[in-house]
Amino acid sequence: MIASMQGKRGLIMGVANNHSIAWGIAKALSTAGAELAFTYQGDALAKRVKPLAAELGSDFLLPCDVEDLASVDAVIAAIKERWGKLDFVVHAIGFSDKNELKGLYADTSRENFTRTMVISCFSFTEIARRAADLMTEGGSILTLTYGGSMRVIPNYNVMGVAKAALEASMRYLAADFGPRGIRVNAISAGPVRTLAGAGISDARAMLNWNVKNAPLRRTATIDDIGGSALYLLSDLSASVTGEVHYVDGGYNIIALPVLEELRK
Ligand code: NAD
16 A cells, blocks of 8 residues: 555645645655645744745645634635535644743743644644644544643643643544544644744754654654654554544653663
């Protein structure tokens, strides 16, 4: 069996530039034969996303800010009109005020807690519900999470809480949509240098720590994540749903850093 996406059509949400995880995923899907639509957040990003989409032969670009539900509805309506149905969706969207991605979690404001939850967590449910209605022949839905959902990562703070809720949402959605042949999964990626990643205080030090201490002595590239996403979005993973799949060089299995580090 090979991972063919020939004849499959999907929506990629969350490309900001060519460092975005969503871009790594889009490249893998396109190489496997998928036809792609892209959303972009605002005109500033349109300039970056348009040429990237064109590189993969797509002229199907739609504005979408998940804080504005009307723009989510407009995306779904446009897909319905042009394609009639949908086979997969990638949700690679996250945001929190960078002033609260440092210091203590205890100091999180109510305003930023709510905004982080809506953009980084609840948008997945809102998008999945609408997309599922277009998945008339089954489908696969994927979101991106991070190990700060399960364990305390310094500075990740409210994003860790939002990712925990996102992972729980993913499991509930998998149960809701499973009887309709729609699978829902998450990739928990190791640290990657992206715009969103740079918003977390000490991001570079955290990435270096992962590289030093992960069993594979590396962190995931966006192409590594693309390969795993291709598996989860294709029929290769036909019986897999409700899973958090780690793509992090194995970092999540480690409880103590490597001994050389401890002896220093
Ligand atoms: P990125 O900055 O390239 O992508 C984040 C995307 O979220 C951008 O395209 C941005 O436009 C979009 N976004 C933010 N607010 C939005 C809104 N209101 N409406 C619509 N779109 C909005 O960074 P990335 O690292 O590729 O992030 C993609 C996903 O991967 C996020 O969920 C992130 O939490 C997750 N993730 C990142 C890392 C990492 O280390 N970079 C690790 C694990 C998981």
